[in-house]
Amino acid sequence: EGKTPATTTTANSNTSNRPTQYRRRKKPRLQDCETKLATLRAENATLKRHLEKFAKKSQNFDLERQRAEQNMKHMIEKGEQNPEKLKGVLDKFTEMYSDYGNHREE
Secondary structure (H helix, E strand, O other): OOHHHHHHHHHHHHHHHHHHHHHHHHHHHHHHHHHHHHHHHHHHHHHHHHHHHHHHHHHHHHHHHHHHHHHHHHHHHHOOOOHHHHHHHHHHHHHHHOOOOOOOOO
């Protein structure tokens, strides 16, 4: 009989403390969520800028490639007599796709 009231008292004191502990935990969790949201928004903005930069760079690369293709096609159709000139254009075109050329990091 003596153990039952002590357990009940302990249980009652734990029960009375739980709402207070719960409220104290809830505020930091909300703040943690807000902090995480701000971090994710900043990361999202960074990723969007990176995507825009990459898309613009890719578009410029495609335009440069098309110009080089048109230039080579025009030279061949025109019957370019200077093989060195054609070789220079071809080398520049090849350089754009080379893993070891000037454009390797693009």
